[in-house]
Amino acid sequence: MLNDLILKNRSYRSFDRSRKISKEELMLVMDMARKIPSARNLQALKYRLCYTDEDCAKLFPLTSWAGALRPLVLPPKGHEPTSYIIICTDSDISSTEKNRFLGVDIGIAAQTIMLAATERGLGGCMLGAFSAEKVKEALDIDEKYIPSLILALGKPDEEIVLHDADEIEAPYFRDEDGTHHVPKRKLEDIII
Numbered sequence: 001m002l003n004d005l006i007l008k009n010r011s012y013r014s015f016d017r018s019r020k021i022s023k024e025e026l027m028l029v030m031d032m033a034r035k036i037p038s039a040r041n042l043q044a045l046k047y048r049l050c051y052t053d054e055d056c057a058k059l060f061p062l063t064s065w066a067g068a069l070r071p072l073v074l075p076p077k078g079h080e081p082t083s084y085i086i087i088c089t090d091s092d093i094s095s096t097e098k099n100r101f102l103g104v105d106i107g108i109a110a111q112t113i114m115l116a117a118t119e120r121g122l123g124g125c126m127l128g129a130f131s132a133e134k135v136k137e138a139l140d141i142d143e144k145y146i147p148s149l150i151l152a153l154g155k156p157d158e159e160i161v162l163h164d165a166d167e168i169e170a171p172y173f174r175d176e177d178g179t180h181h182v183p184k185r186k187l188e189d190i191i192i
């Protein structure tokens with residue numbers, strides 16, 4: 001059921017590094033993402049896959065996780081993601097200046113990829129906090145591609161629970177057992 005997949009598809013920040021993810025597995029996921037809607041069907045998004053230890057080691061230090069939980073450092077050492085998909089905008093095709101729906105396209109791509117990964121028993125976290133220039137430089141990405149969102153992937157090894165909340169006082173928090181809690185607005189509070 002889609003509802004079960006959506007529930008499972010949380011933002012995970014700790015992974016079992018013994019579960020590697022191959023290029024072939026990422027390509028299966030991308031073959032789904034290739035068929036998603038896109039404003040004017042421009043399909044301006046291109047994707048850089050990172051699955052080698054070398055690429056992952058270059059990218060990880062450029063990402064920033066769970067700012068709201070600082071000084072807690074996540075992912076814990078030895079629990080980093082085992083692959084990444086970098087969603088890039090091909091500036092030869094479009095840009096945020098020319099296409100106000102580019103962000104929508106990126107969101108559709110991101111959630112589709114995360115759901116496809118979840119269906120395969122994987123999980124991850126969308127990461128927006130990074131320098132596009134540094135990512136381009138570290139991974140030798142062509143100048144015309146603008147890294148827009150990073151999807152970190154792996155086999156999650158942490159527990160996350162959702163709560164219905166009246167007020168969203170913190171974006172998320174962790175209890176003494178390390179369980180990660182995510183408040184969500186109630187159904188009646190999001191219908192206007």
Ligand SMILES: Cc1cc2nc3c(=O)[nH]c(=O)nc-3n(C[C@H](O)[C@H](O)[C@H](O)COP(=O)(O)O)c2cc1C
Pocket residue numbers: 009010011012064065066067125126127128129130149160171172182
């Ligand atoms: C566009 C976008 C960018 C995000 N960037 C980051 C990020 O840079 N670092 C991080 O730890 N989490 C990031 N997140 C994850 C959110 O913090 C997470 O979605 C939120 O806490 C709710 O948790 P949930 O995804 O389990 O519902 C991002 C999420 C989205 C949708």
